[in-house]
Amino acid sequence: MAGAAQTAVVTGAGRGLGVALSGALRAEGYAVIEATRTSGLDLAQPETFAAFAESLGGGPVDLLVHNAAIRGDTGGLATLDVAEFEAVMRVNVLGPLLLTRALLANLRAGAGRVVMISSRAGSLAEGRSDEGDYAYKCSKAALNMAGLKLADETGLSVVALHPGWVQSDMGGPEADVPPEVSAAGLVRQMQLAKSGSFWAWDGVEIGW
């Protein structure tokens, strides 16, 4: 997919799936810029985005992977907490949206591909269940719409991808997909998926 000159930005690249995604993209020839809280990019703090954009010095971004996310309380209605719900929406939806805006000139200078690491849990068609998890599920549904709107308004190529149940801090030890296996599948889907579509890591299309 990529020549040596292609640049990818991966959020949440310091642990979990983000580490594996960065590795898989490097293996494809990308120069990967790891956007992490320790390097100054905090998705809960949009005021950090301008400095991050500046650090790119106007250079092209061919691929922006919105991987970072938080889960929040997985209980139901009874334990739903206002501040926590807002924090999840801020990191999982508003952060990616505003970071895309901050990097718009860089994306337009490059191939301009945006990847939302979403979740089947956020699919209105396939993600319903009687478990709680309101904040996370709502955030991924909203992220999906944010991606579609971005594609429509900016003309960028935006896809939503589900990584499977990944062995990470978020996925937990029972999860069945090693991060490297998920990342390899996700990078394959990044090559194949048309803008405005939603795919799982294993090549199965997901209904919105």
Ligand SMILES: NC(=O)c1ccc[n+]([C@@H]2O[C@H](COP(=O)([O-])OP(=O)(O)OC[C@H]3O[C@@H](n4cnc5c(N)ncnc54)[C@H](OP(=O)(O)O)[C@@H]3O)[C@@H](O)[C@H]2O)c1
């Ligand atoms: N694991 C699964 O089974 C699963 C299933 C479906 C979808 N997903 C999605 O896959 C993606 C990666 O998940 P994961 O399993 O790797 O999760 P994880 O192990 O919990 O890692 C989360 C990542 O997000 C970063 N992050 C959290 N809050 C941040 C903030 N305010 N600013 C910047 N970075 C922040 C973390 O960085 P710090 O180290 O700074 O905290 C970390 O790198 C997420 O979008 C998740 O929703 C995962």
